[in-house]
Amino acid sequence: MAGELSMSGFSQSLATEQVTELIDLVKKVHGFDFSDYSKASLKRRLSRIMMVKKLSFYDLKHALLNSPDFFQDFLEEITVNVTEMFRDPSFYKALNTQVVPYLSTYQHIKMWSAGCSSGEEVYSLAILMEQAGLKDKSFIYGTDVNTVVLKEARVGIYSYRNIKSYAENYQMAGMKGTLTDHFTTLYDAATIHSELKANTLFSVHNLISDTVFNEFQLISCRNVFIYFETQLQDKILDLFYKSLCPHGFLCLGSKETIRSETFKKKFKAINLKENIYQKIGS
Amino acid sequence: MGLDKNIIDRWHSCEILLFGGSAGSFKLLFNIVKLLPATLNKAVIIVMHRKRNFVSEVEKLFAQNSRMSLHEIDDKDKIKQGTIYIAPANYHVLFEASGNFALDVSDAVWYSKPSIDITFESAAEAYGDKCMAILLSGANQDGAEGLLKLRNAGSLTIVQHPDDAEMPEMPTQALNLNAADYVLRTSEILELLETD
Ligand SMILES: C[S@@+](CC[C@H](N)C(=O)[O-])C[C@H]1O[C@@H](n2cnc3c(N)ncnc32)[C@H](O)[C@@H]1O
Numbered sequence: 299m300a301g302e303l304s305m306s307g308f309s310q311s312l313a314t315e316q317v318t319e320l321i322d323l324v325k326k327v328h329g330f331d332f333s334d335y336s337k338a339s340l341k342r343r344l345s346r347i348m349m350v351k352k353l354s355f356y357d358l359k360h361a362l363l364n365s366p367d368f369f370q371d372f373l374e375e376i377t378v379n380v381t382e383m384f385r386d387p388s389f390y391k392a393l394n395t396q397v398v399p400y401l402s403t404y405q406h407i408k409m410w411s412a413g414c415s416s417g418e419e420v421y422s423l424a425i426l427m428e429q430a431g432l433k434d435k436s437f438i439y440g441t442d443v444n445t446v447v448l449k450e451a452r453v454g455i456y457s458y459r460n461i462k463s464y465a466e467n468y469q470m471a472g473m474k475g476t477l478t479d480h481f482t483t484l485y486d487a488a489t490i491h492s493e494l495k496a497n498t499l500f501s502v503h504n505l506i507s508d509t510v511f512n513e514f515q516l517i518s519c520r521n522v523f524i525y526f527e528t529q530l531q532d533k534i535l536d537l538f539y540k541s542l543c544p545h546g547f548l549c550l551g552s553k554e555t556i557r558s559e560t561f562k563k564k565f566k567a568i569n570l571k572e573n574i575y576q577k578i579g580s
Numbered sequence: 581m582g583l584d585k586n587i588i589d590r591w592h593s594c595e596i597l598l599f600g601g602s603a604g605s606f607k608l609l610f611n612i613v614k615l616l617p618a619t620l621n622k623a624v625i626i627v628m629h630r631k632r633n634f635v636s637e638v639e640k641l642f643a644q645n646s647r648m649s650l651h652e653i654d655d656k657d658k659i660k661q662g663t664i665y666i667a668p669a670n671y672h673v674l675f676e677a678s679g680n681f682a683l684d685v686s687d688a689v690w691y692s693k694p695s696i697d698i699t700f701e702s703a704a705e706a707y708g709d710k711c712m713a714i715l716l717s718g719a720n721q722d723g724a725e726g727l728l729k730l731r732n733a734g735s736l737t738i739v740q741h742p743d744d745a746e747m748p749e750m751p752t753q754a755l756n757l758n759a760a761d762y763v764l765r766t767s768e769i770l771e772l773l774e775t776d
Binding site: 343527 | 632653654655656668670671674675676677682683684685686687698702705706
């Protein structure tokens with residue numbers, strides 16, 4: 299039926315067993331474990347890949363098995379990389395008033411944006427720290443599994459139209475001046491100022507299989523847990539716990555909360571609405 | 581009035597009640613929230629188009645006037661009967677087979693996030709024929725295809741009569757797709773939801 303291939307992304311629907319089959323195959327052949335990803339979203343993404351790449355279920359299996367380069371494509375398509383500068387302005391406001399004063403007492407402030415996508419969150423944090431007068435002693439690491447978005451993050455060039463569309467976020471977050479003040483614009487290309495980029499580093503890190511790589515005063519992992527089932531969230535909360543300094547901060551997305559009873563005891567909620575937590579103990 | 585027995589039976593037997601609304605649907609949704617009884621043995625999910633940084637006055641207003649408990653959805657919330665759930669701004673709402681919600685920030689559909697299509701389609705996959713969905717006023721075509729998916733899965737699908745909708749586009753699109761089991765006047769929708 300022609301109507302099935304509309305903009306809304308409907309396509310041939312996969313059966314649950316087919317999703318499981320693909321998960322098993324990817325795990326065996328490529329060592330990437332999607333088994334604890336949220337199935338509802340995974341199913342949509344898989345259907346979408348089949349639609350945009352015009353592949354049947356069998357074609358998709360074949361490509362995953364036989365074309366070595368296809369997996370990168372697959373990973374790019376299956377991850378949801380939608381992000382914004384200053385997404386959820388009230389979160390940045392809370393960060394500024396409740397967390398930044400505390401962070402300012404540290405000699406060095408290391409932050410980790412886990413699942414940073416194309417870098418908008420990292421640069422939002424960089425702007426926040428600059429305006430708090432803490433730029434020189436802060437450093438922000440951005441990590442993701444998707445190498446294509448990481449490249450965009452590193453380059454730091456965005457569409458001017460997109461940046462303009464975040465003006466409202468910026469203003470609602472209570473930041474000074476305008477968002478475009480932090481960019482150099484040529485036609486539709488808005489390049490983040492180099493001094494904001496200076497204290498950032500982007501690298502590949504898989505939250506499922508990679509380990510602790512530094513000690514942080516703040517970890518921001520926003521809108522990543524929505525793609526994980528709760529048992530996987532717990533595993534990653536453990537990684538975050540181990541990666542935080544004593545009293546370090548953990549920020550989840552506006553609609554993401556710590557579900558596990560164990561970790562509710564290890565993190566104190568300092569802002570329940572914005573899901574900002576602080577590590578208890580060492 | 582003219583409500584037939586079939587529709588009333590199916591309303592009684594459904595487990596999930598879904599609403600999709602956009603421009604012009606707020607007042608009716610508010611009245612519906614007000615009239616649903618505290619003892620309703622269904623989970624109610626409302627997907628209403630709203631702007632990205634929409635300050636949640638709607639939730640407050642709805643919660644103050646609802647007899648059922650009412651929440652804006654958090655990721656992985658367990659779906660319970662007797663509760664009204666509101667889709668949060670800037671997220672899509674999906675249903676997991678485990679009986680939880682899962683949120684998603686992927687691209688807007690028909691310029692909408694939350695998208696009615698996405699939630700309806702997901703409900704069709706997770707709940708098959710156990711839903712009843714009502715599509716209300718709106719100025720775009722979000723919801724029509726999702727409603728069709730629900731209908732094809734055997735759920736009961738209802739569209740607000742375009743003449744009664746402030747913005748008839750959304751109901752009309754659904755009717756064009758033949759996605760509705762019933763087209764009801766606003767008064768009939770309210771009457772149906774009041775029958776016990
Ligand atoms: C929706 S984006 C979130 C971007 C940003 N944090 C925000 O809130 O706007 C989710 C990101 O998580 C990344 N991701 C998914 N699985 C991951 C994993 N196993 N390890 C690290 N990152 C992952 C995706 O590639 C994607 O860029």
